Amino acid sequence: MTQRYTIAHRGLKEGTHEFEWKIGDDFWEGRGESGVKGGEVDVRAVLERGPGGANAAMRLAVEMKGSVTVSCDRCLEDCLLPVRVTERLAVKLAESDEMPAFEGDVLWLNPADAAIDLEQYIYESVVLSLPLQRVHPEDVHGRPLCNPAMLERFTIVSEDEFEKLQSLKS
16 A cells, blocks of 8 residues: 555544645656646545544545646647545445445445555546546637647638638528
């Protein structure tokens, strides 16, 4: 288990405990299947531990803010997309090893685990927060900020030719 994005919950006293991490380009290396090339995301996790010792009820609030670099679906150039994730999870002890790590708004822990590993959760949350169509934003005039040379390639006919074709149809 990685130690970088973990919360050692055993031994934490009752109350609120805050944890912060900065996700950088190194986090995304070797994770090409997501389409994310890099980026910087600030992660803040707040673990609330109730009374009851080792079996205390726990809640986890996670907030992620930043941006990631992906390929634009329209022009294929690098595109910076914002990331904003805010979630609340109940942390519960699993009854068996076959339980999924995450299920809806519940994070299941193996009773033998002394720490909560959030690396996969952070990865999945950021990737799932991205839009399905990943494109550059538009400027104030509604034109895409994509690579103009690439957009030119999409133009099959000039505007004049298009107007002539339209007038022939009338």
